[in-house]
Amino acid sequence: MLTMDDIIRDGHPTLRKVAAEVAMPPSEEEKKILGSLLEYVINSQNSEIAEEYGLRPGIGxxxxxxxVSKRMIAVHLTDDKGNLLSHALFNPKIISHSVEKAYLQSGEGCLSVDEAIPGYxxxxxxxxxxxxxMDGEEVKLRLKGVPAICFQHEIDHLNGIMFYDHIDKQDPFKPIEGAIAIER
Structure with a gap:
């Protein structure tokens, strides 16, 4: 079981690397790693398990x-209609996106970043x-709202990008023209 001790922190060089594609079909070892990522986010949202093991809650x-510099992500959250989205994916890729932008009003956080970094x-x-x-079958997901933001955040990690790289350094809370403000 993964704990916070397994999560590397901001400044570690792996967080700035572009991760390698996972060859399909995935190896047993790769499936195990992907399964452990999903297990962490699920456990971190269970207050008893999180408290017992000192897990910071996360949705991805x-x-x-x-x-592990490989293209794998796990996401576990509910959408605005209360539907559970629980996905562990190899080689996730954004194949299309809206012109319209969105942002979390409260800003984003990250399990690899210990301090709060304010900004849109x-x-x-x-x-x-x-x-x-997990079985190497293709999955296609259409996402909006918090799930769309979460997937973009996790896919950024595969490209060596941190969420705060997107924040306007001069004016962190500068309104984003025409963007949807999402409350979480």
Whole structure:
């Protein structure tokens, strides 16, 4: 089981690397790693388990965050209609996105960043993601709102990009023209 001790922190070189594609079909070892990413986000949202193991709650985790530079992410959250989205994907890719932008009013956080970094993070309001599940089967997801933001945050990790790279350094809370403000 992964704990906060397994998560590397800001400044670690792996967080700035472009992660390698996972060859399909994935190896047993790769499936195990991907499964452990999903297990972490699920456990971190369970207050008893989180407290017992000192887990910071998260809705997504990418393999580079556990020092594995491979294109794997896990996301576990509910959308604005209360539907559970629980996905562990190999090689996720944004294949289309809206022109319209969105951002979380409260800003974004990251399990690899210990301090709060205030500011708006502009993201696409709607995206379509393609990736492969645990069995190597293709999955296509159309996302909006918090799930779209979460997937973009995790896919950024696969490209060596941190959420705060998107924040306007001069004016962190500068209004994002025409963007949807999302409350979480």
């Amino acid at each position: 985790l990418a393999a580079p965050q556990i020092n 993070v502009p993201r696409y309001a709607r995206i379509t993601v393609k990736g492969y599940n």
